[in-house]
Amino acid sequence: MARVGILVECGRDGLEVHLCRRICALLRVEHGIELEEQIVPMDNKSRLLEECATEAANLLGNGCERVVVLWDERPAWPDEDEDLCWSRERKAILAALTGQGLAGDAVCLVCIEREFESWLLFDERLLSAVLSTPEHPKRVKAPRNPHRIPNPKGAMMSLLKKHGNKRYVDVQYARRLAASLENLARLRGCDTFRRFEAKLTGRGS
8 A cells, every 4th residue: 555645735624635535536446556645734835835845754754655745836815926936936845855855756746837726627527517406407618728727716716606606715615526526537638637646646757
């Protein structure tokens, strides 16, 4: 049984926690692998970037085979004048890992182009399931190139509003989205998701 730590930038009941748990469950079935995830919520992006090296060292010291650090390129409350730069953040994390004596393949970095909703917007079946009721089934068309949308959370809000749902708050939809994710085929349309899958399973680059 391979134990893999996953550091995410949300709270204990946040979107990434529930979706990553569901993704790991689907990977176990699809790949026929033994994978035990240990998800550590870091509350927000700032804390994740500052403390991920220490948490990664703790996870590796407590039996994890590898650790995946997952974070959004776009912060939750971005400054319009701030230049987003995942490369700069990656360099800072790598420097912190070196300071902890961690190197090589033990800690894998995955920055989602824009944010976590970018992945979800690839899956029109998932979106349709979340927006539908037995009395009112909905057929939702996924937007083109979701990973290029400047504000994926805003796109999700607009989508829900268009179909008569309440305002999108990720933590309120987290369990529902996770339960509605049936397979990973459409999420694999995003290169950062494919990288995440490869790092979780230890297969591929």
